[in-house]
Amino acid sequence: MFRSLKTRLRAIQSRFSAQEEASPPPDPVPLGANLLDNMIHLRGLCQNSSDFLTRQIRIGSSTLQFLMMEGMVSQQTMSEILLEPLLNQPFSPDAQPGEIYDFIENRSVLATDMKDVYTDEEVLHYMMSGFVVLLMDGLTKGIAFGMQGYNFRSISEPSNEVNERGSREGFTEPIRVNMSMVRRRVKSPALKFELFTLGKKSKTDICLVYMTDQVSSRLLREVRSRLQSIRLDMILTSGYLQPFLEGKPWSLFSDVGTTERPDVLAAKINEGRIAVLVDGTPFALIVPYLFSENFQSLDDYAHRAYYASFIRMLKYISFAAAILLPALYVAIGSFHPELLPHALLFNIAAAEETTPFPLMIEALIIHFLYEIMREAGLRLPRSVGHAVSIVGALVIGDAAVTAGLIGAPMVLVVAATAIASFVVPSLYEPVSVLRFVFIILGGTTGLYGIALGGLYLLVNLCSLNNFGAVYTSPITPLSLTGMRDTFIRTSFTRMQKKNVRIQNLPGMEIDNSQNG
Amino acid sequence: MKTDTIGAGQAVLLLFLSRCFNFLNYIPAFLGRAEGMSILTGNLVSFLLQGFLLIPAILLYQRFPRQNVLEITCQKSRIFGIFLAVCYAAATLLNLTGSLVGFEYFITNAIFPKSPVIFIVISMAIVCILCARHGIQGIGRASCILAVYFLISTLFINLVSLKSADLLNIRPITEQPVASIARWASDSLAKSNELTLFILLLPQIRSGQKRTAAGFLLLSLGFVESMIFFVLSVLGDYGLIQTFPYYSLASVADISIFQRLDSLHMMLWVIVAFVRITLMAIVCKACLQTALPKKMHGWIFPFILAVSCTAAILIGSRPEIIQNISSTNPALVILLSAGVPLILLLITRKEVSPPHEKTIESVLRPTADPDEPASNRVSG
Numbered sequence: 001m002f003r004s005l006k007t008r009l010r011a012i013q014s015r016f017s018a019q020e021e022a023s024p025p026p027d028p029v030p031l032g033a034n035l036l037d038n039m040i041h042l043r044g045l046c047q048n049s050s051d052f053l054t055r056q057i058r059i060g061s062s063t064l065q066f067l068m069m070e071g072m073v074s075q076q077t078m079s080e081i082l083l084e085p086l087l088n089q090p091f092s093p094d095a096q097p098g099e100i101y102d103f104i105e106n107r108s109v110l111a112t113d114m115k116d117v118y119t120d121e122e123v124l125h126y127m128m129s130g131f132v133v134l135l136m137d138g139l140t141k142g143i144a145f146g147m148q149g150y151n152f153r154s155i156s157e158p159s160n161e162v163n164e165r166g167s168r169e170g171f172t173e174p175i176r177v178n179m180s181m182v183r184r185r186v187k188s189p190a191l192k193f194e195l196f197t198l199g200k201k202s203k204t205d206i207c208l209v210y211m212t213d214q215v216s217s218r219l220l221r222e223v224r225s226r227l228q229s230i231r232l233d234m235i236l237t238s239g240y241l242q243p244f245l246e247g248k249p250w251s252l253f254s255d256v257g258t259t260e261r262p263d264v265l266a267a268k269i270n271e272g273r274i275a276v277l278v279d280g281t282p283f284a285l286i287v288p289y290l291f292s293e294n295f296q297s298l299d300d301y302a303h304r305a306y307y308a309s310f311i312r313m314l315k316y317i318s319f320a321a322a323i324l325l326p327a328l329y330v331a332i333g334s335f336h337p338e339l340l341p342h343a344l345l346f347n348i349a350a351a352e353e354t355t356p357f358p359l360m361i362e363a364l365i366i367h368f369l370y371e372i373m374r375e376a377g378l379r380l381p382r383s384v385g386h387a388v389s390i391v392g393a394l395v396i397g398d399a400a401v402t403a404g405l406i407g408a409p410m411v412l413v414v415a416a417t418a419i420a421s422f423v424v425p426s427l428y429e430p431v432s433v434l435r436f437v438f439i440i441l442g443g444t445t446g447l448y449g450i451a452l453g454g455l456y457l458l459v460n461l462c463s464l465n466n467f468g469a470v471y472t473s474p475i476t477p478l479s480l481t482g483m484r485d486t487f488i489r490t491s492f493t494r495m496q497k498k499n500v501r502i503q504n505l506p507g508m509e510i511d512n513s514q515n516g
Numbered sequence: 517m518k519t520d521t522i523g524a525g526q527a528v529l530l531l532f533l534s535r536c537f538n539f540l541n542y543i544p545a546f547l548g549r550a551e552g553m554s555i556l557t558g559n560l561v562s563f564l565l566q567g568f569l570l571i572p573a574i575l576l577y578q579r580f581p582r583q584n585v586l587e588i589t590c591q592k593s594r595i596f597g598i599f600l601a602v603c604y605a606a607a608t609l610l611n612l613t614g615s616l617v618g619f620e621y622f623i624t625n626a627i628f629p630k631s632p633v634i635f636i637v638i639s640m641a642i643v644c645i646l647c648a649r650h651g652i653q654g655i656g657r658a659s660c661i662l663a664v665y666f667l668i669s670t671l672f673i674n675l676v677s678l679k680s681a682d683l684l685n686i687r688p689i690t691e692q693p694v695a696s697i698a699r700w701a702s703d704s705l706a707k708s709n710e711l712t713l714f715i716l717l718l719p720q721i722r723s724g725q726k727r728t729a730a731g732f733l734l735l736s737l738g739f740v741e742s743m744i745f746f747v748l749s750v751l752g753d754y755g756l757i758q759t760f761p762y763y764s765l766a767s768v769a770d771i772s773i774f775q776r777l778d779s780l781h782m783m784l785w786v787i788v789a790f791v792r793i794t795l796m797a798i799v800c801k802a803c804l805q806t807a808l809p810k811k812m813h814g815w816i817f818p819f820i821l822a823v824s825c826t827a828a829i830l831i832g833s834r835p836e837i838i839q840n841i842s843s844t845n846p847a848l849v850i851l852l853s854a855g856v857p858l859i860l861l862l863i864t865r866k867e868v869s870p871p872h873e874k875t876i877e878s879v880l881r882p883t884a885d886p887d888e889p890a891s892n893r894v895s896g
Contacts, residue, residue: 332779445639446628447779447783448627448782452786455643455662456643462653462654465653476661477657507657
């Protein structure tokens, strides 16, 4: 039955892909020697769009056409660095286009970022990336000058990865600014940026960042291959690429990491990982990513080792509490009261005596309300968001208990769970879903159900193996070297003895050969 | 080349946790009255025998690296290979069903007396089969974390109950010492289905097969002996008449905020039963894959699920059936874990070792250049 269903699905899929292939994008057209023809062709391609700007000048007997997109180019830079030197250059009255081209190409530094362009596709790509493209009558090629002058959000403190003692710089939207932030931190020739575009229509700039002396060539090939397989029209954030880099996109836990801090990215690539920067997104993707990395933060390396270790342990306990605390409360209260001392049991029983719902329903309702309020507080303007929080706290914390709808211990459990779930923000998504699942398991089958659910979750986690990297390493398979920075953070004097590379952890199927 | 492989440590822990299920599932009432020392000595003898039983399999593996008994048999005779694969699959499926029944018997007797058998059996079987679908690597890696939890929890329960221990509860052997020890040794051996699992898993262990065998046997011996010691010293003869002695030990233990520790014990049960059933499902699937054509491989797990659940539900109220099959038949374990490898060892005794195995001679002898004329080569 499943086989025939699969066959039919495949047939439908192939029909769609065949339709897609029936209208391939037009091939790039080489630039012609006639400037007017080139201009008509390029304007036609842009549908005579309003932001398509041109500026024509004459030098000697040659006609020069500057093409740009409105708002993408710095006008001041263009006139100071490009136009002024060009117009002030004493060309002969009968200067030919070739002579002017030779001057720009070989005898001047009109812009640091200059590229030769040969096709209409290249011209449009560079124009739309904030370049000024120069075409000349009589030449079948042009020159693109990097003079980006568009407005963007300035570098600011990351909102999701706040720290006490580290840098306050976070990634911003333009990819080149992000690249420069990484370069400033890693002044090594081994740091390599690999730029290319993805998205059939958006032509988004994507940049692979890695250390050539650390990365595995097999991993690099695999990442390139997965990115090249993307056939999306638009790539607007790094989230569009994430499912293509994940080993099991349907898994609750993502084996692709994200960061908005250049210093974190620098540390990760020095361990043999690869980062992916996406133009327009202040978040970098990191592959391969391990489960234990969710519990690490830059502050761990700023604090003293004992305190960092204490915080690390606190995070692991909080993660477990965020998933299991309400479920355990429901399970023990409903099925295993014998676990509790009599005094505590009597207190809980007294509090729950007046409530009309069973513990499981109570827990589900209150967590559901909490998730609604959290989502509302997140999307609303900040001032209204605070109001929502206050109303929520009053309704749930006070009114519901006073009205006898919910027991006071349950409010305490929910509050503790909510706070615990924010300790590891990168795992909030799986935590919030799993919490509901475990409440249902605990409320229907007690500790037995929680144990079964926990085991299933554990095996799922242990099975994640993206790019040959075991997600649960270095906990299992155990690596003592890797464990120096997992549950505890040892001192730098100990850590500097051996540099951990992702491919050297046990169980990893990434080869050790480096990209030369 | 097998890609779905696990490390030696993972294999040891998988087999160890599986063996622990047998200990927790141990119902001494089925074997009648016995002295503490005869149980301890009987176990020691059983583990020594198990060590000997694994020798043919390890020797066979050294002769045919990266192949298990089924693959070697299939090379000799495809039909006999299929027959053997079906036998091993049936034995594994029987043990799997027995484990399901044992688990269900414990839950419905000790934890949730009113819960329906069908729910316990199906919920456990589905979770195990779902996890088995991830392959041996997933459960292998998980076993490391589970073993740590298991050992810490048992240590916790033991330490808490230590205050009630009395060494006088372990009675010396007074009558028919040899028969008594033999009876317990035979019973312990009959429960050692992990030996069969080990010989089938051999090619999937990346390295250190001998270390794996030794590690598993020593760890299991140490654990089982210490647990029997704790149960007998704390509960005495009362433990021997209990259906689940270790559960009774956990029930009487209490510490500060925890009134009783039997719920903690239930978690241990779930863990070891889960590991055992998942491991057996994986091994059973591997056996059936050898016997069945490729297009049927997708149906193996549903088949295992259906057969084991149906059988477990049918015999759920009469666990003595499975208990009798497994406890009185060490012959099956001996045949599958030592008999078959020994026969294959004898059949293939004239076959040379594979060329990649290095010997002192092969290392010292210069490699012959294939382009060099034969007349120039030094003979001998």
